[in-house]
Amino acid sequence: MTPRFSRLQACAIAPLAALLLAGCASLPPGQPAAHGAADPLATARLQLSSLLDGLGALVGGTQAEFSRLVESGELDQAHALYAKNQPSLDASASAAPSITQLAQRLNERQAPALQACADQLAALDRPDLAPQDWAAATALLQQAQALLQAREADVLLRQPPFVSEPAKALQGQVRALQQTLASAAGAQLERHQVGSAASIDTFFSTYPLSMTEQQQRRLLQDRVPALLQALPTWETEHGARVLADYLQRQALDADSAAAVLSAWHQAYAREKGWPAAPLTRARRLESGQHLMAKLPQWPYPVVRVTVVPLIDPKLNPARQQAARQAVEQMAQRWAARVEPPSTLDDAARRLASWPAGESDLVALVELGRITGVQAQSGTHPQQARYLARHDNIPNPRHRQLQQELAQAEQEWRQAEQAEQQAQQQAKSIASQSRSGLGAMAVLGLISTSTFNSVAQKSNVEKLSRELGNTPTHVATPVYEPYERTVVQGQLMVAATATVYLYDPAERTLGALDLDQARIEDIAHVERIHPNDPEAASLAQPPTPQRIDAIGLELLGQLPAQLPQASDLAARPQARGADLQAQASQARQRQRQWLEQQKQPLVRLANSAPPKAAPTHRNAAEVVTADGFSFSIQYESWDDHPVLIGDGGPCRAVGYDLVRTSVLGQAQYGGNSRALGILEVESKRDQNGWYRAQSFKPGDSFSSENCQFGGDEKQCIERWACLRTAHGQYFTAVDNWIRGNKNLIRKEYEKYLKKNKGPNSLSEDQKQRIEAFLGQ
Numbered sequence: 001m002t003p004r005f006s007r008l009q010a011c012a013i014a015p016l017a018a019l020l021l022a023g024c025a026s027l028p029p030g031q032p033a034a035h036g037a038a039d040p041l042a043t044a045r046l047q048l049s050s051l052l053d054g055l056g057a058l059v060g061g062t063q064a065e066f067s068r069l070v071e072s073g074e075l076d077q078a079h080a081l082y083a084k085n086q087p088s089l090d091a092s093a094s095a096a097p098s099i100t101q102l103a104q105r106l107n108e109r110q111a112p113a114l115q116a117c118a119d120q121l122a123a124l125d126r127p128d129l130a131p132q133d134w135a136a137a138t139a140l141l142q143q144a145q146a147l148l149q150a151r152e153a154d155v156l157l158r159q160p161p162f163v164s165e166p167a168k169a170l171q172g173q174v175r176a177l178q179q180t181l182a183s184a185a186g187a188q189l190e191r192h193q194v195g196s197a198a199s200i201d202t203f204f205s206t207y208p209l210s211m212t213e214q215q216q217r218r219l220l221q222d223r224v225p226a227l228l229q230a231l232p233t234w235e236t237e238h239g240a241r242v243l244a245d246y247l248q249r250q251a252l253d254a255d256s257a258a259a260v261l262s263a264w265h266q267a268y269a270r271e272k273g274w275p276a277a278p279l280t281r282a283r284r285l286e287s288g289q290h291l292m293a294k295l296p297q298w299p300y301p302v303v304r305v306t307v308v309p310l311i312d313p314k315l316n317p318a319r320q321q322a323a324r325q326a327v328e329q330m331a332q333r334w335a336a337r338v339e340p341p342s343t344l345d346d347a348a349r350r351l352a353s354w355p356a357g358e359s360d361l362v363a364l365v366e367l368g369r370i371t372g373v374q375a376q377s378g379t380h381p382q383q384a385r386y387l388a389r390h391d392n393i394p395n396p397r398h399r400q401l402q403q404e405l406a407q408a409e410q411e412w413r414q415a416e417q418a419e420q421q422a423q424q425q426a427k428s429i430a431s432q433s434r435s436g437l438g439a440m441a442v443l444g445l446i447s448t449s450t451f452n453s454v455a456q457k458s459n460v461e462k463l464s465r466e467l468g469n470t471p472t473h474v475a476t477p478v479y480e481p482y483e484r485t486v487v488q489g490q491l492m493v494a495a496t497a498t499v500y501l502y503d504p505a506e507r508t509l510g511a512l513d514l515d516q517a518r519i520e521d522i523a524h525v526e527r528i529h530p531n532d533p534e535a536a537s538l539a540q541p542p543t544p545q546r547i548d549a550i551g552l553e554l555l556g557q558l559p560a561q562l563p564q565a566s567d568l569a570a571r572p573q574a575r576g577a578d579l580q581a582q583a584s585q586a587r588q589r590q591r592q593w594l595e596q597q598k599q600p601l602v603r604l605a606n607s608a609p610p611k612a613a614p615t616h617r618n619a620a621e622v623v624t625a626d627g628f629s630f631s632i633q634y635e636s637w638d639d640h641p642v643l644i645g646d647g648g649p650c651r652a653v654g655y656d657l658v659r660t661s662v663l664g665q666a667q668y669g670g671n672s673r674a675l676g677i678l679e680v681e682s683k684r685d686q687n688g689w690y691r692a693q694s695f696k697p698g699d700s701f702s703s704e705n706c707q708f709g710g711d712e713k714q715c716i717e718r719w720a721c722l723r724t725a726h727g728q729y730f731t732a733v734d735n736w737i738r739g740n741k742n743l744i745r746k747e748y749e750k751y752l753k754k755n756k757g758p759n760s761l762s763e764d765q766k767q768r769i770e771a772f773l774g775q
Helices: 003-025 040-071 075-084 086-091 093-124 131-153 165-195 200-206 213-222 224-233 236-249 254-272 281-294 317-334 344-351 396-432 436-468 544-561 565-569 579-607 662-667 712-739 741-754 763-773
Strands: 305-310 361-394 473-503 508-526 628-634 641-647 657-661 678-681 692-695
Touching: 040 075, 040 086, 040 093, 075 086, 075 093, 086 093, 093 131, 093 165, 131 165, 131 200, 165 200, 165 213, 200 236, 213 224, 213 236, 224 236, 224 254, 236 254, 236 281, 254 281, 305 317, 305 344, 317 361, 317 544, 344 361, 344 579, 361 396, 361 508, 361 544, 361 565, 361 579, 396 436, 473 544, 473 579, 508 544, 508 579, 628 712, 641 662, 641 712, 657 662, 657 712, 662 741, 678 712, 692 712, 712 741, 741 763
Parallel strands: 305 361
Antiparallel strands: 361 473, 473 508, 628 641, 641 657, 657 678, 678 692
C-alpha cells in the first residue's frame, strides 16, 4: 500500500474511530454491554473493514480504467479522467507508466502547432519590423500566449517533466520578439512620428509590444534627445504637430523645454533662410512667437530668463526677506532660473563675461526701497482730563467701624452686667433649694449669661482689629480738565524697484521701473499731559516700523506689474552694458515719480487751516500773542505751572518753543528782564532727545560761545537768530503774563493748596506775586 493510499485510509478511519470512542464512552466505566446488545467496538471494526475494502476496489477500478483508455488511444477521455482523479492516480505507482505515456502522446499531438507558431514569430523577430506587419505580429503573439496559457492551465502538461521542447522553444521565441520590440520601440516611435500623421496614442495602440503607462512615459522621456536631433530638420508645421502630440502624453522638465525651444529656433531659422550665426534677441522673439502661434498649448516660456537679485546687505532683515520673496514671485512668473543674490557692483562686473547662449535675458532685480511721507491737513481740540493730585479725605469705613465698635463695647458691658446678676441670682436659688431642679435652674442662668458675654467680647475684639487695619484717610484722585490736540493728515508710502534687462548675445542693457504707492488718512494726538490716564493708548504719529510694514506689503505687489517674458524681450535696449549709469538714471526717474506722488500731500498741507491756539482749562483766559501759541503745562516733580510758547522768530533754525515759570514771572510783575531767564527748545525726536538753550538779557550770543556741539554752521545760525530776536521772546512772555492775571491767580491758589512746607513759595515770593495780581 502506497503512502498516498495510507492517507486515504486514515481519512476513512478517523470518523470510525470517533464512533468507536463514542460507543465506548456511552458505557459506564468497567461495565460490559447488556446481554443481547451488540458490542460497539466489534461493530466499528466491521464497518471499517468494509470501508477499506470499498476504497480499494474504487481506486483499483480508476487506475484500471485510466490505463485502458491510454492503451486504447482514447487520449482526451484519459486526459479528462486524469484531471478528475489526479491525486489518487499520482499516488498510485501502478498508474505512473500510463501517466507518462499520456503526456508524451499529447505533446506529440501539439508539437506541430507550437513549432509553426514559433517559426512564424522568428520570421518577424527583427528591429525594423514594418508598421504593416505590426498587426500580424500582434496576432501571432496573442496566439502564442494563448497556446502557452492553455498548457499552463493543464494539470498534466504544466508539470516540469512533461514540458515539451516545442513548448520551450515557443516560450523563448515570445520573449525574444518582445525584447526586440522593446529595444526598437524608440526608433519605431521616431519613424512613426516622421512618416505618419497618426498620434502617439495610435502608435501605442498598434505597436505589437504591450506597455504599461509607466513604460510609455519612460519611452517618451528617452526619446527627448532624438526629438532634439530631429526637430531642427523638420518643417515647423510638422514639428509643431509632433510637439503637440508629445505634450498631450508627456510633460517636459525645464531643461528639456529650453533645449526643445533652442531646436525650434534652428528649425525656424532654416525655414526663414537666416544665417547659422547666433540669433539676435529680436529673431529669437519672432521664432518664439511663431511657436506660440503654431502651438498655443505650449506651456513653457519662449524667452529664457535668468534672475539675479540685487539686494543691499545694509537693508534690515525684514526688507531683505520681502525682497527675496518678490524675486521668487518674478522668477515663477517668467519660469526663470534664480541666481544667488548679488550687489550692484558685483553684477556689473559679471555682465561683461556672461555666456551668450545660457539665457536670452538676464534680469537684475533691485528691490527694497521704501519711502514714507506725511502731511497735516488740520487740527481740532479734544476734551480730556489729567490727574492733578491725590486728596486725602476721611475714610467713611473707618468712621463706620468706630460707631460699630462703640455699640459693640456697650453691648459687651451690658452682657457682663447680666452675667453678674445671673450669678447672684443663682446663688440665691441654690441656697433656697435643695432639689435637683434648683441646681438645673442655677446652671441654666449661669451658662446663658456667660455665653452671651463671651460672644460680645469676641465681636469687640474683631471690630478692634478691623479698625486698626483701616486707614483714617484715603487718597482720592482729583482730575482737572484740559484739551488735547488731534492732528489729522495723510501718509503716503511708496515702494519702488528696478529690473535691469541684459541681453548676453547682443550686449545691450535696458531697465524697467516698478512702483507702488498708497495714501492713507492718519490722525494722532499731540499736547498730551503727562498725567493723562489715556496717554498710553492715544494714537501716535506714524512710526518707521509702521511705514516699513506698509512698504513691505507694497513690495509684495510689485511682481504683479511685470509683463510676460516675451514682452520683456520686445522692449528696446541701449547699446553697451553700463549698469552703474543705468542705475543712476533709474534712481533719478524714481525721485521724479516720488515727487509726483507727493503732490496731493503738498496741496493738502498748503490748504490746511492755520494751527489753532491751544487752550488749557479756561479757554477764554489763554491768548495767542506775538506769534506764539501759549499754554500751561506742569513739571511732574512738583506740579509747578510752566508757560510754554509754541512758535517764535527762531523756529526756522530749530527752536520750536520757549519755556519759563508762570509764578516766577509773576513775582517780578511780568518784567521778565528782571527775572532774566528764558529757555528755547527744539521738539523732541522719537528717542526723546531735544536741543535747549537758556538765556537772559545782555547775553552776547557770540559764536565763540557756541556750546551746542554737532554742526558748527547750524550752531552759528541759531546763535545769530537769538542775538537779533531774543527781545521778541521777552516781550511775548511779558504780554502774556500781564494779560492773564485771572488764570495766574487760579494757578497760584492751587499751587499753595497742594504744596506746603519747604516745597512751597517763600513769604517774600508770595508777597511779590500777590502784589502783582492786586495791581
